[in-house]
Amino acid sequence: MSFRAVLAFPGDLSTPTGGYAYDRAVLAALPDAGVAISALPLPAGFPFPAPEQVRQALERLEGVPHDHVLLMDGLALGALPPAEVAGLPHAKVALVHHPLALEAGLAASQQARFSANERAVLATCTQVVCTSPGTGRTLVADYGVDPARLTVALPGTASAPRVPADGDPPRLLAVGSVIPRKGYETLVSALSTLHDLPWSLDVIGGLDFDPAHVAQVRGAIAKAGLGDRIQLKGASSPQDLDAAYLGADLFVHPSHYEGYGMVLAEALRRGLPLLCTTGGAAAETVPDGAGVKVPPGDATALAHALRPLIADRTARRALADAAFQAGQALPGWPDTACAIAGALTRARASGRVAA
Template sequence: MPPPPPAIRLLVPGNIRHNSGGNVYNAALAQGLEQLGAEVTIQPVAGYWPVGSKEERRRLAGLLTAGTTAGTNTVTIVDGLVASGAPDAMEEASACGRAPWVLLHMPLDEHPDLEVRALRAAAGVICTSGSAAAEITRRHGLAGVRAALPGTKKGPVAAGSEPPRLLAVAALLPNKDQLVLLEALARLRDLEWTAALVGSATADTGYARQVAAAVEQHGLGERVQLPGELTGEALEQQWHAADLSLLISRVEAFGMAVTESVARGIPVIVRAGTGAVEALGLGVEAAPGPSEGETPALPGAVVELEDSAETDPEPLANLLRSWLTDPALSAEWRRRALAGRELLPGWEATARQVLGYVGPKASPGGHSSQPPADGE
């Protein structure tokens, strides 16, 4: 008889209240683990993460050392946004024999010195994308970094709209680059389309005001909606009306909005050089991958955009113009998205993979002998 799954404490950042990809992943993972028989406790950690104050980090150390008893069948997993900037707390827990696992959604670019100490003190590191796992392995020389890609809950096939409806689901943040998207859309006013930029306007109120002002400055007030963060039926209505989704973040470890789009048969445009390309690749029909020199049949497209303060929106505008004016192209992207919808893994696969890493059969010492992650 296999050993019972461990009880799991999942420590998550208490200061991230909008509907972020990390929050969605954590909640879906917990539900998946419970369905596999694990007892899961989600514990928000108060603090201004990452890094936090000295007092917040001291409280985190107390949570890590007091929440479990060494040798028991309980595993602590800490969201990387909390752990990566608090190496002292991680090292204190490790010294007590209670080293937690780290669930890393995105590398902590601002503090690599803190991150490497925190991750070396962990029982193991699980990244939520192969690209993040490869970056952490390259950056810090850690062996045995695991990857557990997000699952997807298949949604109803989107009906689309007339004229075509563009949808960008992401908090209004500088990294998500909604201003560049609006500049590209401003170049397409001669064509018929509408758009919705769905996401929190409170995560960065200054940037959200810039986005709202840009809509008016570009004369797009009749075409572009800014409904704020939506959930439940209101969000489903936006998905159902969409014909094309966009995620052009400057940095993205994975981009769950991509797979959520494909799960509804909606093609996606993503930015080159980000983990969103990996997410889009999960919906590629052909397996194994294409021959050398062959372009994969993505359910959408990858756009090259420079990463600078003055990003040229023209490549995105040209790609959108092609999609809007070429019925054969738009039909092919739609066909690929509908095919890719059937290929996406569910959340049970994610939970099973995580449980395999942290459960009783998992090898001790997450950084000693395992080969670097390759997306597994």
């Protein structure tokens, strides 16, 4: 029997990041899994909210009918005061894309504060949902989450046509917001040693989250003399992103850490030759043999891996075949929704729900 829940998230649901894309897809798929779910926008500003934004967020959560299950995105939940969250009279489920303390570019004091707060606030939730086995292991080992109340709900991937990936010279594609965690300065450094090879790179991802870092990346591109070969395209519409995948010949993902790496799954599904790091869950999202993997933050290793893939079309084709095969085994969004519906059902049965 269907029951009611809300998915609470900060800011604008249309924000072009993997976490928000996950939330959008879950909202669309959960009704077919037996959960009547609605969206509950919280104030923007998380995970660094002003006190007024925290107050408003708590008021909106308190205003949800008490017989609804709260599914709370960790981007907001991890920065809310644990005592106030514990006082909410709802069954509560956390949705953790990746722990806030693992975002790159944080000061040690910020990391410690996030880690302690998130550990405490997760303890107030009846169930915890995360997006990869690797993130789940981190939550158990470092955040005190009991495996019995943990659900891994891998992101789904929609069906997509296989891309040709046969251009020459190759067109490289990277997808992800230009923020420190995504490792674009490492990628620029690696590509600066490959001037002798023909290639181009488009980076598709938001430029508004960390303007100072965007300026650093632009400066690195200019210093390397690659302004005519590397383009920061900014965020794009789903249609334009599909076109970018279709026109690419090699997918590159230099991220320092991923809670899952939805764009990696999208590249695999389309059969794009793929080079990524082993940062966080990315090492498992891309199965061994389905892509080339290097340590995060290592520009030399990245350059050594890029060179043969850029230079050898045959090598890219073999990697494309392996990626496509792995991509066909990825779960769909109905699978994701089913896993989350199970966690919500368990929370409803054992959590604090008003009669």
